[in-house]
Each structure stands twice: as C-alpha cells, then as structure tokens.
Amino acid sequence: MGKTRSAQDAGGLTAFTDVVYLSDKPEMPAEIRRLFRHKKVSSCLLPLDRYDQIRTRPDLVGTVLVDAEGLDIAQDQRLGRIIESLERDNLSILLLTQRIRRPVRSFSLISSEGSFSMSNTVGSISPDDLWARICINLSDRKNENSGIAAKAPAPVSLTERLRQSHPADQPQPEGAFVDGLKEQLRLAGLVQRDFLPAQLPNSAEVRWAATFQPAEWVSGDIYDIARIDEQHIGFYVADAVGHSVPAALLTIFVKQALQMRQTTGNSYRIFTPAEVVKNLNQRMTGQKLSGHQFVTCCYCLLNVKTRQLTLARAGHPYPILLRQGEPPRQLEARGSLLGIFENAEFTQEFVQLQPGDRLLLYSDGAESLIGRLHDKEGFRYTEEFLALTDASITEIVDRLTEMAAHREIKPAELDDLTIIGLQLP
Template identity: 30%
Template sequence: MIRQKEKLTSRQKIKGHRTLTYDILDGMVDWVRVINNNGIIIYANKSMEEALGKNIVGAKCYSVFGKSCPCVRCITDTTVSTGEIAEKEEEIGDKIYSIKSSPVRDIDDNIYAVVEVFRDVTRERKLEKEIIKKNEKMSKDLAFARKIQKTILPKKGSYGSIDVDYLYSPSEMLSGDMFDICRIDQDHIGIYISDVVGHGVTASIMTMFVKQSMAGITSEYLSPSKAISQLHKNFLDLNLDDENYFTIFYGVINTKNNTFTYVNGGHNSIPLLIKDDKVSFLEATGYPITSLFNEVKYEEQAIKLDKDDKILLYTDGIIEAKNEDKELFGIDRLVQTVKNSDKDLINSIKEKIDEFKYDELEDDFTILQLKVI
C-alpha cells in the first residue's frame, strides 16, 4: 500500500513537470511549434494559437501561413537531415520573424520532430533600415563635403617665381588639414598650412573657418604676425570651448627680392628649408590659435631664398606615422629622407612612409612643397 502511494506520487511529479513545461511554453511571447517528420504541426503554444487559430495543430507547417507548397528554404528539413540548429528570417503578414529550428530526439537519439521558435524582429529590422538609409544620406553628404574640400585646395604649378606641389590625404573622408596659396599683390604671395585638432566633420568645418578668415586677412595685412594675430581675434569671436583649437604656419614671399617672412602659430611640424642640399628648420615661437589666450603676439623671422631652394611644409600625420612596434616615423627620418632624395621629394617621402607604416594612418597626411624657380 505504501509502495503504491509512493509510485502514485512519482507519477504525479512527472505529470506536474510536464504541466510546468507546457505552462512555460504557453507563457512565452515568442511563437513555438513542434513539427513531426512529415511536416505536420503536432503542438503550438498559446501565443501562436491566438495569432493563427487553434486549428493549426494537425495542419501542414506551411499551410498555416497561407502557402500552398513548402518553403523554398525549409529549415525543418535542414534540421531533420543534418541534426543541426537552423535559422532564417521570414515575412509573415506585415511582420518579420526570426525563426530557429532545433531537433527533438527520442531515447535512441533519433530525430522524430523539430521545435521552431518564431521571434518578432520587425521593430529591429525597421530600425536597421532607417539607420542604413540615414547612413547612406550621411555618406553622400560627406562625399559632397569631401569634394568641396578638395576643390578649394590651391592648384599645383607656378605662382610667379614659386612652383607649388603637394600631397593631401585625409585619414577619414574629411580632413582637419588646410593649406592655401594667396596672391596678396603683384610682389607678395602668402602661404600657410594649418592643422585642426582632431579630424572628421568637426575638424573639417574648422578648416573652412581658417580658409575664409585667411582669405580676408591676407589681403588686409602684409605682416605675417599681424595677420595671425587677427586670425586669433576672429577665432575668439566664435566662443568655442578650450578643446577646439588649431595650429598654423604662415609666411609671405616677396617675389621681387625673394625674401620669406614667416610666423609659427604653435605648428609643431616645423617646416624645412632645403638649400644647396642642406636641410635646416624654419623655427619661430608662437602659440596655437586657441581661446586660452585673449591676445597673442607672434615672432617674425625672415630668410633669403635663392633659385632651386625648397621649403617643405607638412602636418604631424607625417612624423607620427607608426610602424608595427608603435615607433614613430619622426623628424629625423623625415630629414634623412629629404637629404637622400634624388628625385621627386614628395613621392620620396610618401614611399618611405608607406614602407615604414604598419597600418592605416591615424591622422591626416599633408605635404606642401614650395620651390624657387
């Protein structure tokens, strides 16, 4: 009698576990159904029955979705034949479902049915489409901005007694580097190179400020120090945060007597003078264009230029290129490359950096060469 009661209790426990399993499945928001090897639905949970009707049990797996024949890609067949979990996405009505099928095995490890779980991913897919659409628009806008940014760069070639060549390569679609050649009057040409902190959209917008401001300033001030001091005042009017700043090197060439007068606004990529196969630095002191200072004065320096002299201006993307060991290309390698170059200087530098660097450049890459002709 006691053994019969214990046996009954065990049966009750098993029955309770089975009831719990169905309660769990019926409590799921996802649709769950079980399909036998003949493609017949032998179980559907409450969520699926409420959505499709209670008569789906006993029906063909595809017919409950209004189809007259099996799916082109039937993941139930895939799971039965391979014993592996299979997945796909399918539109059902006005919704998109992610469907995953898993094998159901008997005690002999034979697959006798497949359980399918349908998860509604409509919202996620709509969001993905919206993001893709917005990204496509943003990419078009960036491509247009890049085209404009490249279009406003100065032309290569002769500017009176000065020949100009350059290499311009943004690390992203838009650059924080800017340079220009400004014909001030019949005897004077202004040249500057600028490097905005950061890169991308924000930095590129700042380069537009630099170009627009310098276009007006160079025609008003012949003195480089006065010109950059005025640029600093214009920058203060923007009321930007301290982290927004840029460096600039600006010089004026007198084409009548071939003198070059210049100032350095915190540009740590000190330009090089190549004269008679010797390399020297065009050094001058001065602060970057930043809101940290209310008024800044810049020290002017002047040099005499002769025929075939070259001035090399560049941004820190050149000297901060890294190799596999995170070693910087550095100023010494740049100077050595310049000294050893027996052909086109800009291409020599590019080739050396391409050989040296391990990965894509992390910063914008700009070289500007001026040659007295």
C-alpha cells in the same frame, strides 16, 4: 577603476590610466574627481613640469587633460611646448582653462550653461559634455590589456529610433541609413576640397607642389597658396586638433577667418605673417568656439621679386629649407597654439632664399616621414627623407605621399597628411 593617484608619488606610469590630469595645482578639482569616480575611470595627477613621464610610456595613457586654469599669457609658450610634445606622441588632449563652477549633482544630459568651460572666451559645457569628449578620446586609445570600461553617454541613436518606428516584420533601414551617412561624408569631403586652391600659382619665379590626404572622409588640415598681388604670394598649412567632422568644420572657419591683406577703397595693405596669425587667433578666441578646439598654423609670405620669405608660426611643425650642398634646415619662429590665449604674441622670421632653394611646409601627419624631435639629440631626419633632399620639390612631395600610403601604422596613429612645397629656379 575609478581611483585617482599621483603618478609622481608612484614613480611614473606603471599601469594603463584612462585619464592623466596635468596641473600645477596640488589636486584635481573635486567635481572632476567625482566625475571620474562616478564613471569608474582610472586617473592620476601629474605636475605640468613632469609631463615627460607621459611621453616615456604613451601606450599607458588613454587621454590627457591639461589644466590651464589660472595660467597667464607669459606661460603660453610653456603650455604650447607641452601640448606640441604630447601631440607628437599621438596622445589625445583636452585643454581645460576654467574650473567647474558648481558641484556635479547629476550626470544626466543637462544644459551646457554655467558648469564647465574649456576656453576662457567660450560658453561653458556640462559634465556630460566633458565626459563625452573624454570617451571620444578614449575610443581612439584602446589598450589591448586594459579593457577600458568607459563608454560615452548618448541618447537613443537615430538607428535605434528607426528600428523602433518600424515593425519587426519589415525590412530594417540601418543599411540604407549607413549608406546615406557615408554618402553625406563623401560629399562633405568634396565640399572641403572646394576650399583648397583650384590650381597652384606656378610661374617663372617659383614652382609649387602639394598633397592633401585626409585620414577619414574629411580632414582636420587645410592649406592655401594665394597670389596677393604681382609681387607677393601668401601660403599656409593649418591643422585643427583631431580629425574627422569637428576638425573639418574648424578648418572652414580658419579658411574664412585668415586674411592676407586689407583692402580699403582702391588701395590695400598686405598683412605681415605675424599680423595674419595674430588676427586669426583673435578671431578664434572672439568667436566663442565651443569645446577644446585649437589650431596650429604656419603662414608664409614670399616676395617673388626679392626672394625674401617671411614666416610666422603658431605651434606648427617648423618649415624645412632644402639648399643644395647644405643639410636640411628648420626655420624657427616662436608662437603658441591658436585659440587659447586672446592676447598671444607671435614673432616672425626672415629668410633670404637663393636660386634652387626648396621649402617644405607640412602638417604633423607627415612628421614620421620627415623626422622626429628627440629629447637628447634634437630633431633627427629619417634616412628616407635625407635620401630625397637633392630631388625636385615635385619629386619630394610625390615620394612622401607614396611613403605615407604604404607605411604601417596603428589605427590610433592615423592622421591627416598635408604637404606643400616651393622651389625657386
């Protein structure tokens, strides 16, 4: 443990590696190498354009650090493709956009100012914070043969403080504390659901279906379907990196920051989908969010009178159009992840829907049910999904939800599941 090597020189990954450092630079920053040596973490350096070596053996990777320091806006599409590919393999990712600015002299808990940054618009974090984030990722990628030795640095836990404050002959409060924590998480999940649509805007022009299944008490996904005016409906699915409480908090920010229209006095202007995701990205980068947080999103605008659909995508799975007598079709639009580049640009696509058309918008937790992107064959749908393509949108969403509940997956592959769909009469 604690050794750093070049996976390229070694001919790829051959043994479990706690941290794979992806970078176009010839070596890791000295401070990060010191951190890994101090914590006895195995690591390797891999060029960005060789990231496919990770995908060939994702089981040998604990977490991936992507060094984006120095990359300009022209390269954000490349970076987005790399991160999307790694996420499809359920790999934990940390995105690094600035170098450590001073030597690491101490690994005790220290101030988070001035040492390390994970976003070009956020405050810096300490090496201890970086180490804690690495360990959180490693805890989700335990390998039976590796016996990962890394353990997250942490102050004395609340449970330990409670134990110290109670004599040994008195009942210990751990059980009550855990029960209370579970209840708080349960209530947090209920609060998050309050931010979802109370009812779907079904009408004679369009029918809707939706499912929202958190992997834990709370979800890193969020969606909305909102009637903007009599003629337009805006809808989206957004997916914050990771799941559980940190990702759930970010979804609430997304819900509040995403604006579908601008009202001035008695008039209003509906934002185009490209404007919606661009404005959301600027809100995220301008908010100075701490850590390595980023979001994928696909936002669509439907004109229920003309049946024209306009969409913009930010690193999110492509929506799928189902049309009678035709194979499923992915609706492609270019756009990078949200929260990385302040001046990122997003394109939008137009689709003229027809009577009977159905559209699926989903988070990456549903990808294994619908299909996978293969390097040589492109996107290939599952047989189970193809068997559903003639069904109504309600039947499709219900069946996918049922399939998700009964699929056998590893704990590390557990992810939030969100699907929304529409159908034109």
